[in-house]
Amino acid sequence: MKDGFLKAAALSPALRVADCAYNVRQITDALHKAAARGVKLAVFPEFCLTGYTCGDLFLQRTLQTGALDALSTLLDETKALDVVTLVGLPLLVHGKLYNCAAVLCHGRILGLVPKTYLPNYGEFYEKRQFTPGSTEVELVEVCGQQVPFGTSLLFRCRQMPSFVLGVEICEDLWSALPPSTFHALAGATVIANLSASDETVGKAEYRRALVSNQSARLLCGYLYASAGHGESTQDMVFAGHDLIAENGTILAENAPFDGGCAETEIDCQRMEAERARNTSFELSGEGYQTVEFDLEPAETTLTRWIDPAPFVPGDPKRRAERCELILKMQADGLAKRLEHAHAKTAVIGISGGLDSCLALLVAVRAMKQLGRPARDVLAVTMPCFGTTKRTRSNAEILCDELQVSFKEIDIANTVHSHFADIGQDESVLDVTFENGQARVRTLELMDTANRTGGLVVGTGDLSELALGWATYNGDHMSMYGVNAGVPKTLVRHLVRYEADIAATDALRTVLLDILDTPVSPELLPAKDGEIAQKTEDLVGPYELHDFYLYQVLRFGFGPAKIFRLAKAAFAGRPEYPDSVLYKWLRNFYWRFFAQQFKRSCLPDGPKVGSVTLSPRGDWRMPSDACAALWLAELEQLQIKD
Incomplete structure (x- = not known):
């Protein structure tokens, strides 16, 4: 529960139709095992106490009583368990039968949520036995307890206020206006769906899409527990297809x-963070009643996958598609500006760098889009004290292969x-020595652009802007910054993609060699012809900084x-013990706050992803904000190698 993590499970134990005593034993066994694994929220399928396929047996008082007896047994079993448990059962209220989800915790029924939409088509005929639930909440007596009953119920954990639970049942999700929409707008951050969705060809894909899209639309976690083995196969089969999604991503799935x-x-x-930044997500809890409950605070062991490269898709096919899209976005932005x-x-x-x-x-693509020749791109190389033969040679070969105009300006005399x-x-060899060269290079580029009737295309990327790794009014400045929205970890893959689709072997070879070249501004004299100034030795590994940047922004x-997430994401990487993760996280915060003044006056450039630092777009921050609170929080961490 620490840091807002909730261990949750959607479970589909094997049941027997109409055998409530057997079913509750199966549920209890699964629940105890889940609790032992640290589960704090356990969701079971629709009608799991009776079985979904009871048909007209639901109208039998014996089955209704059997379900209540099973619920009473489960209440006794949950008294000592620190788990919020959801089970399905038929419930007779005021002479009408309802398809209900019972929400239990520590032997108490927190609430009973009836199903809103009753399917009565195809293989379903629920309106034959059941009545739709009402949004009006009333108290009913169940198992000797006074319990709120109605669809407008939310359940909030006192120890973790970010955990607010809303409940819907099966068809509710498949309707045009699911109750979960209103639950989320009333404050629910987690939606539980107790389902008995039978399996037909193609239905699993559709179900998966429904759950994923609803979690994305509502900015919530969504648990879908579906009926499985043990239901009657007279006319249908049930696959126990359980799903857990978070904001559009399937985190866990039990395949059919x-x-x-x-x-x-x-x-x-x-x-909560997603909703705070999304101003079109307007909360409205009118008519809702919130029931509070207690869970013992505990350290949740993370088993979910934490992506160490959040900007880069792991699947090669998706990564190639993403690269092509980003290159088109960059080229289109530059083409419009030109x-x-x-x-x-x-x-x-x-x-000769990345x-x-x-x-x-990107510039070559932009000229092609405009129907103009590649020679309208003027590439200028400006060797000075730190330029190596490797980067100089790669720059020339690259320009030759792309057939752009090429010009060399040796800036050494100007710098002297x-x-x-x-x-x-x-x-x-101080900062003046380095920055003087960078500003001379920018001077040469700006005046060359003036002389040729052109504009200067900036090369700095998102990661450098976050760290302030740019010379103010040097490489920090341009007339259009095409890479401003692209983090360094993604730059590598974009260049790799261009190498994969290169028109010639020579172009592919030079692109691959550029990829293998250490990242460097080459502002300090070379040592024995090799790069003496390696950026990642100075500011830290870009894969760490991009991870931090993504989580922060x-x-x-x-x-x-973020430190906890980094430990999980980079676990098993011997080069990243806790001390190293901590060192560069502290460095990230220090640089990020100290260098905002450079980002406050950035040139225009296209946004390509969900994270950007444009002062006119997604990131507004005063240049003289203090990092004290963030650094103080870091100081409280206990770091071990």
């Missing part, structure tokens, strides 16, 4: 006919003159939770 359960952790804090500015050239400072390589590839002007001792998580 596999038996067992779906179990994982739902991040309730993430749901067209609007009537620019004769697109001027790019080409270094970022300038990507910008050049500039250092003399300001009194810089060239033997002192996308969800607003605090340092302690």
